[in-house]
Amino acid sequence: MSEHGKTPVTVLGLGAMGTALVEALLAAGHPVTAWNRTASRAEAVAAKGASVASTVSEALAANEIVIACLLDYDSVHEVLDPVAAGLKGRQLINLTNGTPGQAREMGAWAEELGAEYLDGGIMAVPPMIGTPAAFIFYSGSGSTFGRARTALDTFGGVNYLGADPGLAPLHDIALLSGMYGHFIGVIQAYALVGSAGVKAREFAPLLRGWIDAMSGFLERAAEQIDDGDYVTDVVSNIAMQAAAFPNLAKAAAEQGVSAELLAPLQPLMDKRVAGGHGAEDLIGVIELLKK
Numbered sequence: 322m323s324e325h326g327k328t329p330v331t332v333l334g335l336g337a338m339g340t341a342l343v344e345a346l347l348a349a350g351h352p353v354t355a356w357n358r359t360a361s362r363a364e365a366v367a368a369k370g371a372s373v374a375s376t377v378s379e380a381l382a383a384n385e386i387v388i389a390c391l392l393d394y395d396s397v398h399e400v401l402d403p404v405a406a407g408l409k410g411r412q413l414i415n416l417t418n419g420t421p422g423q424a425r426e427m428g429a430w431a432e433e434l435g436a437e438y439l440d441g442g443i444m445a446v447p448p449m450i451g452t453p454a455a456f457i458f459y460s461g462s463g464s465t466f467g468r469a470r471t472a473l474d475t476f477g478g479v480n481y482l483g484a485d486p487g488l489a490p491l492h493d494i495a496l497l498s499g500m501y502g503h504f505i506g507v508i509q510a511y512a513l514v515g516s517a518g519v520k521a522r523e524f525a526p527l528l529r530g531w532i533d534a535m536s537g538f539l540e541r542a543a544e545q546i547d548d549g550d551y552v553t554d555v556v557s558n559i560a561m562q563a564a565a566f567p568n569l570a571k572a573a574a575e576q577g578v579s580a581e582l583l584a585p586l587q588p589l590m591d592k593r594v595a596g597g598h599g600a601e602d603l604i605g606v607i608e609l610l611k612k
């Protein structure tokens with residue numbers, strides 16, 4: 322940490338997200354050295370006070386704390402492999418989207434080079450960075466998390482999950498899975514009513530109300546999963562749902578709409594019913610996902 326309680330940071334990657342991170346750091350007074358493959362993209366942050374490194378080596382030499390926010394893990398390796406020796410003594414914080422396995426591999430690689438490694442999963446889009454709406458999962462080196470904490474706090478809320486670098490991307494991907502599942506239903510619903518000329522804007526309040534009402538399912542499902550008990554005390558058991566679910570595909574076909582987004586659930590429901598779990602809740606399908 323510098324003498325005024327500010328943490329000098331290097332940021333590799335000035336795409337939409339990297340630029341937002343640099344802007345948040347600069348706005349809070351943290352000195353930033355930035356590098357980007359396409360040099361012209363550094364002009365905007367240079368105008369706001371960032372130092373721009375012309376090479377990755379120069380960027381690594383500038384500060385002990387190094388944040389990478391690149392397209393994917395391959396690009397992180399492409400950028401760092403040729404200058405790997407420069408990572409010795411650095412705290413590498415990788416905010417690039419990836420999988421738990423990729424994070425663990427990169428953590429082991431960085432440690433072999435004498436660097437500490439902290440992985441992060443950003444739960445925000447760039448305009449949210451620096452606002453209370455953003456939060457980031459971190460896991461990996463606890464000492465790096467502690468040393469970088471004042472800088473990391475400028476991005477939004479933090480949630481440190483422990484020493485396993487894979488935990489941050491695991492939580493990130495789990496939340497994204499929930500989000501995409503949600504998007505699937507919303508897209509299908511708009512496509513269906515749209516096929517009858519109903520404007521999406523007109524339907525939106527109905528969809529919002531229904532989804533809000535159904536979201537109460539989430540906590541009850543968590544209890545059932547943790548208890549391993551899917552016996553339902555409500556009236557919507559999976560046998561009833563498996564019998565009604567084909568109507569979603571039939572209605573879509575009648576309206577000239579594809580039901581391919583929803584199709585994978587039917588065979589899983591049928592399998593669960595065939596396995597003798599018809600009186601239980603839909604959430605018991607989770608047992609069929611375990612490999």
Ligand code: FVH
Binds near residue numbers: 340419443
């Ligand atoms: N933007 C978003 O909404 C999401 C929110 C959640 C987190 N993601 C992840 O953040 C990573 C960076 O995303 P981004 O939005 O900054 O992405 P781009 O604007 O496309 O910028 C990509 C940067 O990566 C550089 N880059 C790509 N390939 C290479 C390479 N082979 N060598 C060096 N640099 C590379 C690219 O450089 P340039 O094209 O400007 O030269 C950009 O700096 C990402 O993991 C998201 O999933 C964002």
